[in-house]
Amino acid sequence: xxxxxxxxxxxxxxxxxxxxxxxxxxxxxxxxxxxxxxxxxxxxxxxxxxxxxxxxxxxxxxxxxxxxxxxxxxxxxxxxxxxxxxxxxxxxxxxxx
Ligand SMILES: [Cu+2]
Numbered sequence: 867x868x869x870x871x872x873x874x875x876x877x878x879x880x881x882x883x884x885x886x887x888x889x890x891x892x893x894x895x896x897x898x899x900x901x902x903x904x905x906x907x908x909x910x911x912x913x914x915x916x917x918x919x920x921x922x923x924x925x926x927x928x929x930x931x932x933x934x935x936x937x938x939x940x941x942x943x944x945x946x947x948x949x950x951x952x953x954x955x956x957x958x959x960x961x962x963x
Pocket of ligand 1: 890914915916949950951952955
Protein backbone atom coordinates (compact mmCIF):
# COMPACT_ATOMS: atom_id res chain seq x y z
CA UNK A 867 0.00 0.00 0.00
CA UNK A 868 1.45 3.36 -1.04
CA UNK A 869 1.20 6.46 1.05
CA UNK A 870 -0.52 4.82 3.95
CA UNK A 871 -0.19 6.74 7.17
CA UNK A 872 -0.84 3.70 9.29
CA UNK A 873 -4.08 2.18 10.39
CA UNK A 874 -5.39 3.16 13.78
CA UNK A 875 -6.40 0.28 16.00
CA UNK A 876 -10.10 -0.30 15.85
CA UNK A 877 -11.80 2.00 18.31
CA UNK A 878 -8.82 4.32 18.77
CA UNK A 879 -9.85 7.98 18.70
CA UNK A 880 -9.43 9.71 15.34
CA UNK A 881 -9.03 13.49 15.19
CA UNK A 882 -12.25 14.57 13.49
CA UNK A 883 -14.98 17.15 13.98
CA UNK A 884 -17.33 15.46 11.52
CA UNK A 885 -18.94 12.08 11.96
CA UNK A 886 -20.72 10.22 9.19
CA UNK A 887 -23.68 8.03 9.95
CA UNK A 888 -23.62 5.39 7.26
CA UNK A 889 -24.49 1.72 6.95
CA UNK A 890 -25.80 1.80 10.52
CA UNK A 891 -22.50 2.94 12.00
CA UNK A 892 -20.83 6.13 13.21
CA UNK A 893 -17.55 6.86 11.41
CA UNK A 894 -15.19 7.47 13.04
CA UNK A 895 -16.64 5.49 15.91
CA UNK A 896 -14.35 7.43 18.24
CA UNK A 897 -13.76 11.06 17.31
CA UNK A 898 -11.20 13.15 19.17
CA UNK A 899 -11.58 16.94 19.34
CA UNK A 900 -10.22 19.85 21.33
CA UNK A 901 -12.50 21.46 23.89
CA UNK A 902 -14.71 24.13 22.32
CA UNK A 903 -15.06 22.22 19.05
CA UNK A 904 -18.41 21.84 17.34
CA UNK A 905 -18.91 18.31 16.04
CA UNK A 906 -21.24 17.75 13.10
CA UNK A 907 -22.93 14.44 12.45
CA UNK A 908 -24.46 13.79 9.03
CA UNK A 909 -26.87 10.99 8.29
CA UNK A 910 -25.84 9.40 5.01
CA UNK A 911 -28.28 6.51 5.35
CA UNK A 912 -31.83 6.38 4.07
CA UNK A 913 -32.98 5.29 7.54
CA UNK A 914 -33.45 7.82 10.34
CA UNK A 915 -30.91 7.81 13.15
CA UNK A 916 -30.35 9.77 16.32
CA UNK A 917 -27.26 10.99 18.14
CA UNK A 918 -28.00 10.55 21.84
CA UNK A 919 -25.45 10.92 24.63
CA UNK A 920 -25.45 8.23 27.31
CA UNK A 921 -25.50 10.92 29.99
CA UNK A 922 -28.11 13.02 28.19
CA UNK A 923 -25.71 15.94 27.62
CA UNK A 924 -26.75 16.09 23.96
CA UNK A 925 -29.46 14.50 21.90
CA UNK A 926 -30.63 15.01 18.37
CA UNK A 927 -34.07 14.68 16.96
CA UNK A 928 -34.39 11.73 14.58
CA UNK A 929 -32.19 12.65 11.61
CA UNK A 930 -33.67 11.71 8.28
CA UNK A 931 -31.51 11.17 5.18
CA UNK A 932 -29.01 13.96 4.68
CA UNK A 933 -29.82 15.80 7.90
CA UNK A 934 -27.14 17.03 10.28
CA UNK A 935 -26.79 17.55 14.01
CA UNK A 936 -24.24 19.81 15.67
CA UNK A 937 -23.05 19.97 19.25
CA UNK A 938 -20.30 22.06 20.81
CA UNK A 939 -18.24 20.34 23.49
CA UNK A 940 -17.28 22.74 26.24
CA UNK A 941 -15.80 20.30 28.79
CA UNK A 942 -13.03 17.75 28.38
CA UNK A 943 -14.01 14.14 28.79
CA UNK A 944 -15.27 11.07 27.04
CA UNK A 945 -18.80 11.22 25.67
CA UNK A 946 -20.27 7.88 24.64
CA UNK A 947 -23.44 8.06 22.58
CA UNK A 948 -25.74 5.85 20.58
CA UNK A 949 -28.67 5.85 18.21
CA UNK A 950 -31.85 5.33 20.17
CA UNK A 951 -33.54 3.72 17.17
CA UNK A 952 -30.69 1.22 16.69
CA UNK A 953 -29.01 0.86 20.10
CA UNK A 954 -26.25 -1.32 18.64
CA UNK A 955 -24.97 1.82 16.89
CA UNK A 956 -22.47 3.34 19.29
CA UNK A 957 -19.87 6.06 19.15
CA UNK A 958 -17.70 8.18 21.40
CA UNK A 959 -16.42 11.73 21.28
CA UNK A 960 -13.20 12.26 23.24
CA UNK A 961 -12.76 15.93 24.15
CA UNK A 962 -9.18 16.98 24.85
CA UNK A 963 -8.41 19.90 27.17
CU1 LIG B 1 -29.89 4.41 13.94
